[in-house]
Amino acid sequence: MPKKKWWKECVVYQIYPHSFKDSNGDGTGDLKGITSKLDYLQHLGVNVLWLCPVYSSPNVDNGYDISDYRSIMDEMGTMADWEELRDGLHSRGMKLVMDLVVNHTSDQHRWFQESRSSKDNPYRNYYIWRPGKDGKEPNNWSSEFGGSAWEYDVLTEEYYLHVFSKNQPDLNWENKTVRYEIYAMMRWWLDQGVNGFRMDVINMIAKDPELPDAPPLDSSPYQWGGQFFINGPRLRYYLREMYVKVLSKYDIMTVGETRWVDADMARIFVDEYRHELNMLFHFELLELDYGPSGKWEKKTWKLADFKRIISDWQKKLAESGWNSLFLSNHDHPRMVSRFGNDSTYRVESAKMLATLLHTLQGTPYIYQGEEIGMTNVRFPCIEDYRDIETLNMYEEGMKNAKDLKELTEVICEKGRDNARTPMQWDSSIHAGFTDGTPWIPVNPNYRDINVEQAEQDQYSILHYYRKLIELRHQYPLLVYGDYHLLMHKHTQIYSYLRHWEEETLLVILNFFEESATFSLPEKVTFKTGRLLIANYPDTNAEIVARDLKEISLRPFEARVYLLN
Template sequence: MKKWWQKEVIYQIYPKSFYDSNGDGIGDVKGITEKLDYLSDLGVTMLWLCPIYRSPMDDNGYDISDYYQLNPEFGTMEDLDELIEKAKKKNIKIILDLVINHTSDEHPWFQDAINNPNSPYKDYYIFKEGKDGEEPTNWRSIFGGSVWEKVKDTNEYYLHVFSKKQPDLNWENEKVRNDLYDMVNYWLDKGLAGFRVDAITFIKKDQSYESIPSDGVDGLAKVTKCARNQKGIEKFLTELKEKTFSKYDCVTVGEAPGVPYDQLEDFIGEKGYFSMIFDFSYADLDVESGSEWFKRRNWTIKELRDRIFKSQLEMQKVGWGAIFSENHDQPRSISKYIKEEDRNYYSTTMLAALFFFLRGTPFIYQGQEIGMTNFERTSIDDFNDLSSIDQYYRSLEEGFSKEEALHIVNLRSRDNGRTPFHWDDTKNAGFSLGTPWIKLNENYTEINLKAEENKKDSVLEFYKKIIQIRQNGKYSDCLIYGDILPLDIDIDDIIAYQRCYENQNIVCVFNFSNKSQSISLPIKSTDIVLNNYDTISITEQEINLKPFQLVLIATEKV
């Protein structure tokens, strides 16, 4: 059965870095409203805003101190109401981040819990007694160090899977769950189209709270083994859906790391907890499986192809996926997937189309549509991201030099995707009249929106084209709803697949090489749907591809 959200093209906004309307160096809600014409012209149909709730901003808004108010730096509730209303007039929907694994330590619930001996909110969080003056367990936080933080003047510790300023909520407590459900329904009643649901597989913890064997030089063990996708989480996720999402015709996108493919049916599909989820199997191709970011690994295009196809086929069996190559937690895709010497219009557009035409709802991260790249920081002091700073010092502990550690963090820092959007080549890239909250990427004078608008061979115009082809083109139904069938190509640097729907079939071929290559493929048509070069050489049995060429061909099923 077709769902309305399958046809959406979602544009992710990191509000702090999108556009600053008042000159304080921080992007805001009014800034997004001012750029609605641009977003509408781009062709996107939905905006996902990273957290704008009231927050101390220890983790850039993912530490919420009030679920019902906006953080003043982003504006007012009236500003958000205006954005929702004006976006709706342009047929653009709005979804927000839903952060319900943890709150800020400055949330009134937590403050009452640690300051009031008889607090009704004590059981809203997870407190444990220390053992012989030590932490309750040896679990390591995602952001480094112990998951336990001592409560001042007591022998009690509270659990935080992420930052120590992000205490985890106790989902075993029905009262906290119901308070969260009330909040979710409040926002849906306000007119949101749905949510991207943050870190949702962490809400269930191993209730034994026992230490496990260490896996690092710090004597600690990965918290993901004890507090991610644990048995019993299905009760919480089913209840969440029944008491909130199922009451509305909304879209829900789960950030659900740790979900094995044989459990996908529980998470997506007709009876799934969410409309779709992100699969990080190919996004994290460049790091060792299950390890920290600094543990780099070499990878091949064949591996990327195999992981994409595995993900696509498993998702297709049971439901729908969220397709992405960048987000606020990932480096820029062109910097991750394409060697520096090969980065140009052709490789960037080839990469864009590869992901965009997979089966699922495509996500575009701000700046991706103009080809923004990673930065190169020269000092750890230039980083804002908590995780990047932790990775730097973890790298030093593992024996890397300062130069090596800095290089590693530059490659994978979450700050890469959080630098201000490049609107033009003027001071601060046109992002703000004030001093930006974070350093810009210095290549904004070459890579910026103004330089690409209405330019035939620009990444921006290419994105407009592929959105138009998917949404309103001759083969729209096939490219949205069609099944995906991998094509077995014996050249490791080529990825090829078919999209098939009723009597339509589109063959999609992507050359990841900086050399021309030919593949044997029977093609019964020369109806070219998309090509990032002016020409393409095709015979009935062969496609000849130029360096980083992509082509979509409407033909009979191969």
């Protein structure tokens, strides 16, 4: 039986600060903008705010390239603005989780500026430097953002490792001094009142110290190398050391972003007795539509695989771990465009997907705009895009004479800017996000999809989210109940039971726009049931067992019953 913890019972709202709310008209979201919307977030019912990076940064990768861990970037405001946000959250009974980005820094960080100045500088070993081999890079690893993972620096005539942009050099976690600097910084923020950390690409911090070549990949001129810089040999040592030096001293929430981790591996990371992490963001589900060569190759996902992955994580983390529940974030397309239908059935499918996330065991995460059904964007030209990963992919595609129409289409479906267009507050110019010119264009559909419109519609996605969150706060069953998959082989319906003490919950979801027939399995017995929530307002509220022997589900229909 899961142990009760405050971070298991919360609902987290993720904010991408650049795009949430601009308070001063410079076109970029900021801390005061976020503070101005705290009443909105409180009314939504969320109790934890996860803030993407607001630290000092040149913004090559929108704040994930940090130049000073203990100060606020100019575009976001000041430390006093951050304190006002913190106090505003805490006075409302809400908590604040900050992004922890410690796999790499900005190349403008003081440590790196010192490190590159000479080979005998005390900071040299803060980063991973190597001489070349036969006039080439130290090995054949490729960057997540395209090209080699090594950058030649003429000043000292060596290469430094960067798993992401060349402006994001990787820290050397083998160096104890680096680790202790990071732990001191973490304690500093926790002493300022932070309630936890989301740990960016945390399982990349431990590289194979031998830095071996990766085996050949036919699809790329460079080699991925991920097996040597993901889940490295000393990763668990570092995490346990971090727990001893920092995490054990505070009652906080931790969630690690982890590539190449399945449920069996996750069970070790989040085992409550191992003292590493509380939860993980895994990629197994969100890479369901990746092709053989990765993200930029399209593939049709199947519900059978979707159910298999979720069920595997639900079962394996049920006793000694905990799940994070999400289908979108700042790095992935809008979930209603990806797993639902963002045109004819946008409202119904957005509600159905929300029902899934808030009725599984784990902590739900809401990405900004998800609660009003914001969709992917289709910009008319490449100049409207801002994401470094997207722009690098486009440039490489053009160099390799890729089909322009095909490149544009995959960007529209997979690009990270889909999640980064400004929050749509109302139907005024720039969707009420800014009085100036937004740093990235607003999705043109903002006049129809916005918070103001949703507030006025009693059947809106926004009101549905509020009810889901209220139910989760009301019923421990929704938080701690165990999970039992029904109708394993059905190609359209995803249905499951949740049990907790004397209560049973039945969840029925039609994942597609075609009607589907649900039949209650004979092993499920009950006398009467009461509808807790449904995404079609005319759904029958009171049922008996025979009512569920055979029911026709409408497109993307969702029903949740409390059974007796």
